[in-house]
Amino acid sequence: MSSRREFLKNSALLGAVSVVPLSAAIGKAPNRSVSSIGADSDTYTVNMKSAMNMQPIPPRQITIPDTGGFKVLKGDFHMHTLFSDGHVMPADRVTEAVQNGLDVIAITDHIEYRPYFSHEGKWRLIDGVGNDFNIAYNLAKPDADRENILLIHATEMTKFQMAPGHFNIFFAEDVNPIAAAVDDWRKMLQVAADQGGFLLWNHPGWEAPTSGGIEKGAPLRFTAEHEEVYKQGLMHGIEVFNSTEYYPVVSDWCNERNLAIFANSDIHAGEFNYYGVQNPLRPITLVLAKERTVESIREAMFARRTIGWAAGMLWGRDPWLPELFKASVDIKNITPGTLELTNKSSLPITVSIGGVAFHLAKDSSQQMYRAEGVKALTVTNWMIGTNKPLEIPFS
Numbered sequence: 001m002s003s004r005r006e007f008l009k010n011s012a013l014l015g016a017v018s019v020v021p022l023s024a025a026i027g028k029a030p031n032r033s034v035s036s037i038g039a040d041s042d043t044y045t046v047n048m049k050s051a052m053n054m055q056p057i058p059p060r061q062i063t064i065p066d067t068g069g070f071k072v073l074k075g076d077f078h079m080h081t082l083f084s085d086g087h088v089m090p091a092d093r094v095t096e097a098v099q100n101g102l103d104v105i106a107i108t109d110h111i112e113y114r115p116y117f118s119h120e121g122k123w124r125l126i127d128g129v130g131n132d133f134n135i136a137y138n139l140a141k142p143d144a145d146r147e148n149i150l151l152i153h154a155t156e157m158t159k160f161q162m163a164p165g166h167f168n169i170f171f172a173e174d175v176n177p178i179a180a181a182v183d184d185w186r187k188m189l190q191v192a193a194d195q196g197g198f199l200l201w202n203h204p205g206w207e208a209p210t211s212g213g214i215e216k217g218a219p220l221r222f223t224a225e226h227e228e229v230y231k232q233g234l235m236h237g238i239e240v241f242n243s244t245e246y247y248p249v250v251s252d253w254c255n256e257r258n259l260a261i262f263a264n265s266d267i268h269a270g271e272f273n274y275y276g277v278q279n280p281l282r283p284i285t286l287v288l289a290k291e292r293t294v295e296s297i298r299e300a301m302f303a304r305r306t307i308g309w310a311a312g313m314l315w316g317r318d319p320w321l322p323e324l325f326k327a328s329v330d331i332k333n334i335t336p337g338t339l340e341l342t343n344k345s346s347l348p349i350t351v352s353i354g355g356v357a358f359h360l361a362k363d364s365s366q367q368m369y370r371a372e373g374v375k376a377l378t379v380t381n382w383m384i385g386t387n388k389p390l391e392i393p394f395s
Contacts, residue, residue, distance in 0.1 A: 060101035060278040062346045063362070068323040070288035070305065073297065075104035077152065077285055078168060078202065078242070078264030082116045083136040084109035084156070086268045090140035096271040097149050100278060104287070104297055105144075106152035107136045108168045111179045111188075113158050133175035150294050155179075156202070157188050158212060163225035165212040166202040167235075171195075171298050189234045198301050199234055200262060201226065203242035204250060220249050230257060236302065241283050241310040242266050251315055252386045260301055261285075261315050263308030280348075283310035288320060312348045314382045321384050325349075325392055329360065339368050352378045370394070 064072040079093050080086030090107055097105045111133060116122050119130030129135065137153050144151035155175045157167045164185050169178065169192040178195075181187040189199060205220045206213035214220065222230075229235045237260030240250040254261050263283040267274055275282040288305035289296040300306070307316035307324060316324065328345035343349050343360035350359045354371045357380060368377075375394055382390040 057099065057277065059099050060280075062101040064286070064324075064345050064347060065327040067288055067327040068320065070290060070300070071292060072324070073103040073150075073287045073289050073292060075102055075106075075150075075285050075287055075297070076100075076265050076267075076283065077104075077106040077108070077154070077170065077200070077262060078156075078239070078266045079105060079107050080109055080156075080266070080268045081107055081136050083118070083139075084114050085116070087273075088270050090136045091143045092270065094140055094143040094147055094149050094151075098147050100271070100282065100284075102149065102284070103292060104150035104152065104294075106154035106168070106170055107140055108154045108156040109133075109136050110156050110158040111175070111182060112160075131176075133179045137175075150292070150297065152294060152297070157185060157192075159185050160210065160212050162209070162212055162214050163223040164229065165204070165206075168200040168202055170198040170200065170301070171294075172197055186229075189229065193234055196298075198236050198298065199229075200260075201235055201238045202264075203239055203245065203247075203266065205245060205247040206242065220247055222253060230259075236260060237262055237304075237306065239264055240308045240315045243283070244311075246311065246313075248383075248386045251383055251388070254304075255317055255385060258304060260304045260306040261308045261317065262306060263310040263315065281311050283308070285309070286324070309347070312381055314347065316382070316384060318384060321382060321390055322392065325379060325382065325390060334367060337370050337372070339370055341366050341368060348381060349379060350381045352380050 062074055066072065076097065081088055081090045081093060083090070086109070093105060093107055114121050117125055119125060119127065121130070124130060133155060137151065141151055152170050153172045154168060154170045155172060155178065157169060157178070159165060167189065172178065172192060173195045178188050178191050181191050192199060203213065207216045209215045226235065238250050238253060239262045240247055240254070241263035243266045251261070253259065262285045264285060265275070265283050286307040286309055287297050287300045289300040304317065305320055307314055307321060314321065328343060328347055329349065330342040330344060332340045334340050341351060341360055342365040343362055346362050350357055351368070353368050354374050356368070358366045358368060360366055376391045377394070379390040379392065384390045
């Protein structure tokens with residue numbers, strides 16, 4: 001009887017000359033001719049991509065007309081990676097942005113909480129790298145440039161009590177000096193503002209009392225600390241929608257205090273594992289910018305030209321929400337008392353006239369009857385105040 005080594009050697013030699021052609025088994029022609037390599041030898045590679053039904057998914061197309069002389073850019077300004085407590089690398093956020101039809105993103109990894117890749121994290125990085133709070137931005141920037149995604153240099157100040165809770169900082173020049181002031185949240189915000197940063201109060205209604213949120217079941221309120229921050233010019237916007245949560249009262253706060261409105265994902269998991277593939281209901285912040293540049297986005301944010309969009313709803317302020325509707329919907333008088341409305345955008349629009357509501361699908365028209373005395377139509381899923389739908393007066 002032969003030894004085990006001899007048996008394996010003989011088996012390998014036998015296998016090298018007696019393999020059944022895989023192309024014959026699946027009924028697929030080889031990717032180069034057999035004659036070019038020998039008719040009795042299947043030593044070539046067979047491409048199985050089509051047999052595995054690996055169909056590419058084209059990026060989501062979002063159509064929104066220019067509004068009030070501005071381009072409407074689509075963004076997500078609250079995202080995490082493995083460089084804080086997210087589950088993906090910075091390059092993955094860029095890929096997801098492309099697939100979702102976004103123009104701009106901000107990776108806002110936490111300063112105070114970095115359990116994975118950091119100097120002290122589970123996978124410790126070397127000195128100088130693990131202590132660099134700009135690392136996610138620096139890693140993502142080449143991918144963003146290649147994919148034509150605008151990338152905002154950003155971070156998240158993460159305090160574990162309310163107030164102040166969590167603040168996103170956009171357009172940072174260098175996050176490290178902000179992180180160096182970690183023991184004093186007021187100083188952190190001031191250092192960020194001194195760099196020209198835009199400061200966003202995150203998820204004001206998040207029920208997580210040990211992580212920087214409010215007590216469970218507590219009403220949302222503008223605390224004394226937030227009033228102090230606001231009066232010092234260290235608050236420029238608030239999230240009306242975060243992840244899957246909606247905070248209606250934020251619409252009034254933004255109107256009363258001249259603050260920008262945001263709807264952000266605050267995503268930690270991969271996009272597919274959280275929202276699914278190109279979910280049209282995921283949060284997006286619309287920015288009305290002069291140009292498709294980071295500097296134009298910065299100017300638009302400080303001018304409060306932002307609109308939140310999530311879960312089939314929009315939130316905005318006057319005059320930009322009405323301007324967006326006028327740019328997106330054509331209204332024609334067909335006959336006395338009959339209107340035809342056409343949605344030229346990808347935005348979800350439900351209108352009501354005299355109590356009768358219609359959904360306006362993209363690139364489709366809907367005729368509606370206007371009773372005598374009705375002076376405006378109501379856009380029932382576009383909010384311009386706390387649970388206050390947008391009204392468009394008839395000319």
